[in-house]
Amino acid sequence: MGSSSVGLEFHSSNDPGAIRGGSDPQSAFRGVAVFTKVVPLMSGTTQYAITTEDLGLWYGDFQALKDVSVNIRHGIITGLIGPSGCGKTTFLRCCNRVNERYGNVTTTGTIHILGKNIYDPDVSLIELRKSVGIVFQRPNPLPISIYENVVFGLRIHSRWSDLKRSDLDMAVEQALREVRLWADLKDRLKEKATTLQLEQQQKLCIARLLPLKPDLILMDEPCSALDVEATTAVEELMLGLAGRFTIVIVTHNMAQARRVSDECIFMLLGEVVEHDRTEDLFLNPKNTKTADYIEGRYG
């Protein structure tokens, strides 16, 4: 147990190499909100990774999210679809509070992640972001070496003296194996990450989340900058991670949403129109707007 990480029951920052295995017996307890500094009362487990109630968000006086109430299940892949500008990115960015870096953002309602309200005053933004990883639309590796990109999270979340070279090496190998980059990059770890191909960059952006053992991985159109083959590769990678991580993926690509997601949320003009199992949403949409969208009648 790292002495620096008060209350991180299952997330010792001292064993960075251990990426969570699928059969982790403690999975059942992962519902504890691990990003608070104070150990919360054991409220039991919750089956939902993200629960929002009447979430509203304004950029200045423009309302980008309206009364969004969703329950996103733990351990599955949830797709988030909707026409451009409907607030998908905004919703995703709310879930680890990156939106707050813009000064003019107002949020109302609540967001519970693993049962913990992330707007509670005792929430540590740093621990929250450690637990809720985000992959951006454009691959954005930092302009440092591949190796340093992967261990960046460990470096910022652990004390310098707690990081052993061998642990870091192991974390890099495990993370890169997980995203299937190890074979290609194992001899190039010292190279600058920004020189990689886009596909590799995006996989690296996923890999750098893994050593922190996040509970959720949010992906904002992770394939929109990639070609078909790279898209397939990233999708396979996502399916490989499913089950061990809760994944929310924003996509414009209906086929992709059908291929990878278990459940799907359709948003329109800042509101959630429909949330259902993916097959049901695509085969028997309950709302005519959903039907219109999946048949391509919106932009």
Added chain:
Amino acid sequence: MWLTMPLLHRPKWKVVGEGLVEWLIRICGVSAVIFVFAIFFFVFWEAKGILFGEDRLDLWKFLTSEEWYPASESNPRYGASALIAGTASVTVLSMLIAVPFGLGAALFISEFCGPRLKEVLKITIELLAAIPSVVWGFIGITIMNQLVMRIFGAPIGLTVLNGAIILALMSVPIIVSIGEDALKAVPDSYREAAIGLGVTRWQMLYRVLLPAAKNGLLAAVLLGVGRAIGETMAVLMCTGHAVNNPFNTTFPFLHPLDSVRTLPATIAAELGETAQGSQHYQVLFVIGLLLFTITFVVNMTADLVVKGIKGK
């Protein structure tokens, strides 16, 4: 066929006029280069007698001797090392003050403050850059002089420290504005990546921003140095104008409460009193060449460093 007709019928004055304008623009374009070379050539021409002539200047002595007695009737001596030391001391000390302040201000403006405060600060700093150097000199002679005497108990306030503070105030705007540009050039996606992983503000600063902007920040510092080395008027007024080497082997090696005289100040003060073409006059031009070379090297380095950012 008719499409080409108007071309055949262009009046002659139009054709000639266009050619003229083209040449004019071309001349404007290369004039900057011409001027630089012309100035260098002029300075060199005025100094060439003493560099290559009959009783030429002993360059080694010029660079190492501290004896600057150009006006002596019987035995004029031209040792510029005290002047070089004067320039070096004021520059070094002013950079010790200006670099932390300038870079700190650039970081604050670009990363830590709100948009309104940012505007206010940027405008203020631009105003700071617009104050003429003689006004700075004035402030040095009056306010800083008093302050240095009072706070440090120095007999005179016109010292290295005084000049360095004034020079620092003059270089800070350059360092801030170029440093801020360098930070602005760091893609926002880097910041988002780091924030997404949960960095604190300080980690963002030294793990992301400083490495990503280091070339630009270095260029900002070098341009500040260039400004400090070449500055004449303010330093002439603030440093006491005594030929003196403020460095020695006793702690703290650089003595900030000494009066000094710098290379540019010497030229400014003495050139008017020498007979044109005299030995003294020519030596002052050699000093000019020396200064020219130093600032040229500093600016070139800054330029190459900036290019380094774009090259990547």
